[in-house]
Amino acid sequence: MKKIVLLTILLVSVIIPFHSITYADNRHDTLKAAFIRGDNLWMKSGNVERKLTHEGFIRYPKWSHDGEWVAYLKEQRKMDGSIDNGELFLYNIPLNKHIKVTSNVTSNFQWSPQQNKLTFLKKSDLFVVNTADPAKPFLINHLADKVENFSWYPNGKELLISTKESPTLHTDIQLSKLSLGMDRQKPIVKPVFTIQVGAKDYYVSTSQFKWSHDRKWISFLLNPTASLSADSNTLCVLSVDGQVFQRIDEMLNHEEWLQWAPNRNALGYISGFGREVLKNKQFKILGVPAFRKERLTPAGYADRDFSWKNNHVLYVSRSPESELVEIKERPLPSIFEISDNQKQVTFPAKNEGDFAPQVHRRQFIWIRTDRAAANIIVAASKDMKEKQWIKNLTMASWYYEKWNWEEVFSLYRG
Numbered sequence: 001m002k003k004i005v006l007l008t009i010l011l012v013s014v015i016i017p018f019h020s021i022t023y024a025d026n027r028h029d030t031l032k033a034a035f036i037r038g039d040n041l042w043m044k045s046g047n048v049e050r051k052l053t054h055e056g057f058i059r060y061p062k063w064s065h066d067g068e069w070v071a072y073l074k075e076q077r078k079m080d081g082s083i084d085n086g087e088l089f090l091y092n093i094p095l096n097k098h099i100k101v102t103s104n105v106t107s108n109f110q111w112s113p114q115q116n117k118l119t120f121l122k123k124s125d126l127f128v129v130n131t132a133d134p135a136k137p138f139l140i141n142h143l144a145d146k147v148e149n150f151s152w153y154p155n156g157k158e159l160l161i162s163t164k165e166s167p168t169l170h171t172d173i174q175l176s177k178l179s180l181g182m183d184r185q186k187p188i189v190k191p192v193f194t195i196q197v198g199a200k201d202y203y204v205s206t207s208q209f210k211w212s213h214d215r216k217w218i219s220f221l222l223n224p225t226a227s228l229s230a231d232s233n234t235l236c237v238l239s240v241d242g243q244v245f246q247r248i249d250e251m252l253n254h255e256e257w258l259q260w261a262p263n264r265n266a267l268g269y270i271s272g273f274g275r276e277v278l279k280n281k282q283f284k285i286l287g288v289p290a291f292r293k294e295r296l297t298p299a300g301y302a303d304r305d306f307s308w309k310n311n312h313v314l315y316v317s318r319s320p321e322s323e324l325v326e327i328k329e330r331p332l333p334s335i336f337e338i339s340d341n342q343k344q345v346t347f348p349a350k351n352e353g354d355f356a357p358q359v360h361r362r363q364f365i366w367i368r369t370d371r372a373a374a375n376i377i378v379a380a381s382k383d384m385k386e387k388q389w390i391k392n393l394t395m396a397s398w399y400y401e402k403w404n405w406e407e408v409f410s411l412y413r414g
Contacts, residue, residue, distance in 0.1 A: 033411045065115070117131070148204070
């Protein structure tokens with residue numbers, strides 16, 4: 001009997017190699033990202049890199065919810081290295097196939113969080129494309145016009161949009177829900193809330209919308225005209241039933257500076273007036289529905305990026321405050337962990353800075369740059385032993401020391 005058992009174990013060892021078992025055990029921790037290097041689209045899964053495009057100027061890679069598609073913009077480069085409008089492409093990973101959707105698309109295109117549907121703006125017209133069957137030609141449906149901004153509801157079946165009631169400056173902004181039916185060409189539109197714009201107000205638009213973990217509260221920015229928006233926008237919180245609306249604080253028009261805690265009604269944001277990121281940028285937490293604010297940035301420092309690790313621990317990219325001095329004299333940030341106390345957890349070289357912290361699958365990811373080159377750094381969140389994961393990331397465009405890293409890096413969070 002012992003010989004039979006031993007023989008069985010040996011046969012299993014031959015049929016199922018040890019490296020396969022190891023892969024299965026570690027599969028949950030494998031990181032996957034789409035990124036831009038040399039202005040081309042690349043993908044990395046674990047330690048395997050693959051170049052996906054070989055021409056053009058590529059920006060804004062964005063993952064579908066199931067990780068089988070990457071959407072991106074292709075266009076000619078502007079002087080500052082950014083793209084306002086471009087050709088919208090979809091890359092299907094299983095088929096290794098690039099598909100052009102349409103031209104003149106803004107950088108505001110979004111995947112449904114639950115389905116393989118992509119919504120995008122062409123000027124102020126909102127469209128949706130269904131990619132459920134990549135073997136068939138895509139159908140593009142027009143959903144609404146005169147749209148200022150939009151976001152998917154967490155259920156992935158509805159959209160919240162903002163529209164101006166008329167082209168006149170001092171007119172109200174309407175928030176509406178668009179319900180997308182399975183077989184309907186046009187959505188059902190239902191008003192949610194009207195933001196009143198007074199004679200002394202200059203609000204013309206909103207940011208995208210973000211939901212609290214219990215789906216009862218929505219946060220967004222009210223944007224004034226472009227010149228004013230560069231220095232200040234109004235942070236707002238709205239109950240989903242439209243019964244409670246609060247104007248909270250002023251902050252810059254950076255949507256990544258506005259994030260709900262993963263499992264409690266706490267809204268983290270970086271507040272402060274002025275387009276210079278090097279001063280007067282303070283990280284705060286807003287408790288909802290009490291609407292109490294807590295400032296966590298020490299005097300003499302400016303916070304420049306952040307992300308939640310869990311409900312009570314955050315990572316903040318922080319540097320000493322500074323005037324807009326010569327570029328090489330401007331301070332670059334390191335990352336601090338905020339919990340019951342605050343401590344520095346990354347220690348870049350003097351000429352380097354650490355930005356865009358993220359936590360995913362028990363790993364801590366951030367971008368390190370010396371203003372000329374950028375790399376993706378990864379560390380296990382328990383010991384912070386760092387390693388370089390992606391080298392030579394294309395530098396994102398920047399404005400007054402704020403880099404738009406979403407142009408060149410997208411971590412798959414499925």
